[in-house]
Amino acid sequence: MRSLMLASLLTLSAAPALALAQPGKDCHLPGTEESLRCLRLAVPLDHHAPGAALSLHVTVAPALRESARRDPLFLLAGGPGEAGSDLVPLLNTTFRKVRATRDIVLIDQRGTGLSGKLDCKPGKNAETATEDELLAETRACIKGLNKRFNLYTTEQAARDIEVVRAALGYGRINVWGGSYGSRLAQAYSRLYPGSVRSLVLDGVAAPDQVVPAGAHDAQAALDALLKQCADDTVCAAAFPALRSEFDALAARLAKSPQSLTLPDPRTAETTKVEMTSMRFIGTVHNILYSQADSRRLPFLIHSAYQDRWQPFIARSNVSRDFSSEGGPAMPLHLAVVCAEDFPRLTPELLAEDTKGSFLGAPQIMRIGKMCETMSVPAVPYKEPAVIEAPVLLMSGALDPVTPPRRAEAARKYMKNAQHLIVKNGGHIVSPLGCMPRLLRTFLDQPGAPLKAECLNEIPAPTFQLNSAGPQP
Structure with a gap:
C-alpha cells in the first residue's frame, strides 16, 4: 500500500x-x-x-x-x-x-x-493436427502479429x-x-x-547455456527416473521391462508415425490421432519437468507399449505443441530464444548434446523452422x-x-x-x-x-x- x-x-x-x-x-x-x-x-x-x-x-x-x-x-x-x-x-x-x-x-x-x-491461439483441431499443420498455423500467426x-x-x-x-x-x-x-x-x-x-x-x-540444447540433461533426468522405478519394489514389479519398452516405442515411432483411432479424452467421440516421434518425445520431455508428474511416466509408457494410448494422449493434450489457450506466449518465447540461443546452436554442440539421448536433433532443430519466420537478429553473447x-x-x-x-x-x-x-x-x-x-x-x-x-x-x-x- x-x-x-x-x-x-x-x-x-x-x-x-x-x-x-x-x-x-x-x-x-x-x-x-x-x-x-x-x-x-x-x-x-x-x-x-x-x-x-x-x-x-x-x-x-x-x-x-x-x-x-x-x-x-x-x-x-x-x-x-x-x-x-x-x-x-x-x-x-x-x-x-x-x-x-x-x-x-x-x-x-x-x-x-x-x-x-503475443498470442497464438490453438486451432480448432490442435489436438489432432499433424506437425506440418501446427507449424503452418504458427507461422501464419507470427506473420499476422506484425510486431x-x-x-x-x-x-x-x-x-x-x-x-x-x-x-x-x-x-x-x-x-x-x-x-x-x-x-x-x-x-x-x-x-x-x-x-x-x-x-x-x-x-x-x-x-x-543454449536453451534448445537440452538433450543431455533430459536423458539424465529420464535415466534417473527409470532407475528410481527399478529400485522401487512395487514399481519394478509393475513395470519390469520399462527401459526396453520405452526404447521400443521410440524406435518404432522414429521409423513411422502410428495412426490411432480412439475415444477423445474429453468428448469420448471416436477420433483419429497421429502419434509421431515428435509428439511422443515432446510429451515425455514435458512430463519430466515435474517430479510429481514424472511418477506417472512409467504407467504411461507401459500402457502405450501395450497399445493402450488413451492415458498418454490425454497427458499429451495438456501441453499440445506450439500453443495453449491461456498458456505462455509462444511468440515471445521464440523472440527471445531465436535471438539469444538458436544462433549459438552450432552443429558441433548439437551433435555433442544429442549423443546417446532420446531427445534428438529433429526435436531440437524444430524451433529453427519457426525462427526463420521470426526473422530476428542474433544477440551477441x-x-x-x-x-x-x-x-x-x-x-x-x-x-x-x-x-x-x-x-x-x-x-x-x-x-x-x-x-x-x-x-x-x-x-x-x-x-x-x-x-x-x-x-x-x-x-x-x-x-x-x-x-x-x-x-x-x-x-x-x-x-x-x-x-x-x-x-x-
Whole structure:
C-alpha cells in the first residue's frame, strides 16, 4: 500500500523516460480471492531509442504486516513466455512467509499476460493436427502479429524492471527468478547492480547455456527416473521391462508415425490421432519437468507399449505443441530464444548434446523452422560480469532442463552465492517442503549461510501403477 501511494504521485522526472505510473487500483486476478493492487506503466518500446511506448501491467501484493520492510521481492516468471500474474497463486503458498514482511511485485513481462501478450491461439483441431499443420498455423500467426520482435529481448525486459522499481519508489530490491526468470534476473542485476539487494534463482539458467540444447540433461533426468522405478519394489514389479519398452516405442515411432483411432479424452467421440516421434518425445520431455508428474511416466509408457494410448494422449493434450489457450506466449518465447540461443546452436554442440539421448536433433532443430519466420537478429553473447549481490541458487537434482550443473556454471560469475539442491526435486523447487521458510530466512539475512538439512526430508512422490492414480 505504501509503495502504490507513492507511485500515484510520481512524474516523468522520478524515473527513466516514459515511466509514468497511473494510480494503482484494486484488482482481482485468477488464483487468489483477495484484492491486490494493479497499475500500468508506460515503458519505451525500445530503451535505446525512446519514442514509441508499450503498456506494462504490474501487480503489487502489499506486505501482510504493517511494519513491512522497505526491500520488496520482485517475482520474474519463466518460459520465456509466462507472465508475472501467472504466479499469483503462489502468493498464499510458496511466498506467504516472505509476504508477511515484504511487498511482492509481479511484472507481466512485455509480450506476456496483460502486457500486450503475443498470442497464438490453438486451432480448432490442435489436438489432432499433424506437425506440418501446427507449424503452418504458427507461422501464419507470427506473420499476422506484425510486431517488432527484435525489441522483445531479455535486455529490454530487464530495463523494464528498473522502470517499475523507480516508479514504485523502491530502493534496492530482492529478485526471485524461476527458470528463464533466472536469466532475466541475472541480466537485470548486471545492468543495475546498485538496485539489487539479493537474488534468489530457482531452476538456474547459466549465462552460456543454449536453451534448445537440452538433450543431455533430459536423458539424465529420464535415466534417473527409470532407475528410481527399478529400485522401487512395487514399481519394478509393475513395470519390469520399462527401459526396453520405452526404447521400443521410440524406435518404432522414429521409423513411422502410428495412426490411432480412439475415444477423445474429453468428448469420448471416436477420433483419429497421429502419434509421431515428435509428439511422443515432446510429451515425455514435458512430463519430466515435474517430479510429481514424472511418477506417472512409467504407467504411461507401459500402457502405450501395450497399445493402450488413451492415458498418454490425454497427458499429451495438456501441453499440445506450439500453443495453449491461456498458456505462455509462444511468440515471445521464440523472440527471445531465436535471438539469444538458436544462433549459438552450432552443429558441433548439437551433435555433442544429442549423443546417446532420446531427445534428438529433429526435436531440437524444430524451433529453427519457426525462427526463420521470426526473422530476428542474433544477440551477441558477452562474457558476463561478476554479480556482487548475495545469491541463493536452488536446483532439483532431477531437473531435465536446468539441473544443478547449470547453477554451478552460473555460480562462477557470482561473488557471494550458496547453492541448495533438492534430491527429490524437478524443475522449480521453491514450493517444496521447508524451502518457503528458507527463502524468508535468506531474504532477512542474505549474507548468512543457510542451514538446509530439512531439504533432505522432502520425499519422492509415489509412482502411479494403474488408472486409479498414484499409490497411497
